[in-house]
Amino acid sequence: MKEEGARGTHVLVFPFPAQGHINPMLQFCKRLASKGLKVTLATTLFITKIAHNEVSNIRVEGISDGFDEGGMKEAESPYAYLERFQIVAPQSLAELIEKQESSGYPFRCLIYDSMMPWALEIAKRFGLVTASFFTQSCANDAIYYNVKKGLLSIPVEGPTVSLPGLPILGIHDLPAFIYNWESYPPFLELVLNQFQNVEKADCLLINTFDKLEDEVLKWMSKLYPIKTIGPTMPLIYLDNRVEDDKDYGLSLFQPSKETYMDWLNMREAGSVIYVSFGSFAELGDEQMEELALGLKSSNHYFLWVVRKSEENKIPKSLVEAKSEKGLVVAWCSQLEVLAHNAVGCFMTHCGWNSTIEAVSLGVPMIAMPQLADQTTNAKFVEDVWEVGVRVKLDEKGIARREEIEQCVKEVMEGDRREQIKKNAFRWKVLAKEAVDEGGIQIRTLKNL
Structure with missing residues (x-):
C-alpha cells in the first residue's frame, strides 16, 4: 500500500x-x-x-x-x-x-x-x-x-x-x-x-x-x-x-456531569493531585481507605475519579467531611484534566494509555500499579524516564496512608520536585517531536 x-x-x-x-x-x-x-x-x-x-x-x-x-x-x-x-x-x-x-x-x-x-x-x-x-x-x-x-x-x-x-x-x-x-x-x-x-x-x-x-x-x-x-x-x-x-x-463510560473543570479553574497552577486508576482496576476496601486518608493528610487539593461501581468503598469519613481540598467524581475527560495547569501530578495505576498521556503532557506521576503491564510501566516512570515516584507496599500488598502522603509530598513539594518537573517537560517536548517526525502519519503504512 x-x-x-x-x-x-x-x-x-x-x-x-x-x-x-x-x-x-x-x-x-x-x-x-x-x-x-x-x-x-x-x-x-x-x-x-x-x-x-x-x-x-x-x-x-x-x-x-x-x-x-x-x-x-x-x-x-x-x-x-x-x-x-x-x-x-x-x-x-x-x-x-x-x-x-x-x-x-x-x-x-x-x-x-x-x-x-x-x-x-x-x-x-x-x-x-x-x-x-x-x-x-x-x-x-x-x-x-x-x-x-x-x-x-x-x-x-x-x-x-x-x-x-x-x-x-x-x-x-x-x-x-x-x-x-x-x-x-x-x-x-x-x-x-x-x-x-x-x-x-x-x-x-x-x-x-x-x-x-x-x-x-x-x-x-x-x-x-x-x-x-x-x-x-x-x-x-x-x-x-x-x-x-x-x-x-x-467511550464505554458516561463522562461525569460534575463541574470538575470549574473546580480546577479555581485552583492555583500545579496545586492539584489528579487520582485515577482507569476503567478496570478494582481497589480493595482497605486500600481505598488508606488512599483516602493519605490524600486527605497530604493537605493538597485532589481530584479523585471513583467509578460508580466502586463508590461504596469510599470511607464515610471522607464523604461526610466534604473537604474543599478534595473532589470525587465518577468519571471525567482525563486528557482535559491532565492538560489543565492546576494539575501538579497524576496518581495513576500506570496503564499504558494513562502513562503515555501523562508523559506526552509533561505531568509528573505517582505510580501505584495494580495488575497486568502496570508494574513494568511504573518501573520506567520512576527509574528510566525519572518523571515520578512509585509507592511502596507493605507485607499485605497495601500502600499505607503514610506512604501515600510521603509520595505526594515528594512530587508536589520535595527536593526532587524540580528535577522531576524538568524531566517531565523534556519528555513532553520529545512526544511532540515524535508527531512532527511522522510517528502517527499515514506513511507508517506506505511500505506494506
Missing part, C-alpha cells in the same frame, strides 16, 4: 473489546481517515450499543462475541468470555470481510489487535495486507516475547532479571501476568500468544515513540518489521494537526 495510492483504500481496524485497547486504535483510525483512507472499526455488538460519543469519518461495524447483550459481564467469568469470544468472533469477522467484498469498497488491509492472532489467518484467507497493533509498551512486549520463546522461564528464578534492551528488572517490575502467573492463566496465554504467528504479519505497529523506548525498540526491530505510531492521543494536545481532535471517540 504505497502512500501515493492510499487515498480511497479501505482499512479494517479490529481492537480487542476493552476501553484501553479501543482508545489507541480508534485514535489511529482518525489519523488514517485524515489522510484520505476509508476506515471501518469493527467492535462487538454490545459495545456499539453502549458506547457514548460518535466518531466522524469512521464507520463502526458491530460483530458478535457471543455475548451481544452484556459483553464480558454477561459471561460467567472473564475466562468463560475469552473462551467463547475466540470461537464466535472469528466467524463474525470473516462474515464482515466477505460481506464487504461485494460492495464497491472491499477491505484492502486489516489492522488487528495483537491480542487476537487468529485475525491474521482470516485476513490472509481473503488476501488482505496485515498489520498487528501492539497497544502496550515495547518493554512489556519484549518481556512477553522472551517468555513465549522460552528465553525467560516461569516461575522466574532469582531476585532480578536481565533481558536485551531493558534495564535490570526486579521480580515485581515484571508484568503481573509473569511474576504472579498462577493467578492469571488465561490472560497469560492471551499476552504470550501475541507472538504466535506475528512473523506472518506484513508489519507490527507499536503504540510508543522511538526516543521513549529507544534501546528495546532497537532490539525488537532486529526481529520484526516494526513501525512506532505513538503517542496515539488526540492531536489538539500535541500539535493540532487534525483540527478539533479533542477526544478519543467511543
Whole structure:
C-alpha cells in the first residue's frame, strides 16, 4: 500500500473489546481517515450499543462475541468470555470481510489487535495486507516475547532479571501476568500468544515513540518489521494537526456531569493531585481507605475519579467531611484534566494509555500499579524516564496512608520536585517531536 495510492483504500481496524485497547486504535483510525483512507472499526455488538460519543469519518461495524447483550459481564467469568469470544468472533469477522467484498469498497488491509492472532489467518484467507497493533509498551512486549520463546522461564528464578534492551528488572517490575502467573492463566496465554504467528504479519505497529523506548525498540526491530505510531492521543494536545481532535471517540463510560473543570479553574497552577486508576482496576476496601486518608493528610487539593461501581468503598469519613481540598467524581475527560495547569501530578495505576498521556503532557506521576503491564510501566516512570515516584507496599500488598502522603509530598513539594518537573517537560517536548517526525502519519503504512 504505497502512500501515493492510499487515498480511497479501505482499512479494517479490529481492537480487542476493552476501553484501553479501543482508545489507541480508534485514535489511529482518525489519523488514517485524515489522510484520505476509508476506515471501518469493527467492535462487538454490545459495545456499539453502549458506547457514548460518535466518531466522524469512521464507520463502526458491530460483530458478535457471543455475548451481544452484556459483553464480558454477561459471561460467567472473564475466562468463560475469552473462551467463547475466540470461537464466535472469528466467524463474525470473516462474515464482515466477505460481506464487504461485494460492495464497491472491499477491505484492502486489516489492522488487528495483537491480542487476537487468529485475525491474521482470516485476513490472509481473503488476501488482505496485515498489520498487528501492539497497544502496550515495547518493554512489556519484549518481556512477553522472551517468555513465549522460552528465553525467560516461569516461575522466574532469582531476585532480578536481565533481558536485551531493558534495564535490570526486579521480580515485581515484571508484568503481573509473569511474576504472579498462577493467578492469571488465561490472560497469560492471551499476552504470550501475541507472538504466535506475528512473523506472518506484513508489519507490527507499536503504540510508543522511538526516543521513549529507544534501546528495546532497537532490539525488537532486529526481529520484526516494526513501525512506532505513538503517542496515539488526540492531536489538539500535541500539535493540532487534525483540527478539533479533542477526544478519543467511543467511550464505554458516561463522562461525569460534575463541574470538575470549574473546580480546577479555581485552583492555583500545579496545586492539584489528579487520582485515577482507569476503567478496570478494582481497589480493595482497605486500600481505598488508606488512599483516602493519605490524600486527605497530604493537605493538597485532589481530584479523585471513583467509578460508580466502586463508590461504596469510599470511607464515610471522607464523604461526610466534604473537604474543599478534595473532589470525587465518577468519571471525567482525563486528557482535559491532565492538560489543565492546576494539575501538579497524576496518581495513576500506570496503564499504558494513562502513562503515555501523562508523559506526552509533561505531568509528573505517582505510580501505584495494580495488575497486568502496570508494574513494568511504573518501573520506567520512576527509574528510566525519572518523571515520578512509585509507592511502596507493605507485607499485605497495601500502600499505607503514610506512604501515600510521603509520595505526594515528594512530587508536589520535595527536593526532587524540580528535577522531576524538568524531566517531565523534556519528555513532553520529545512526544511532540515524535508527531512532527511522522510517528502517527499515514506513511507508517506506505511500505506494506
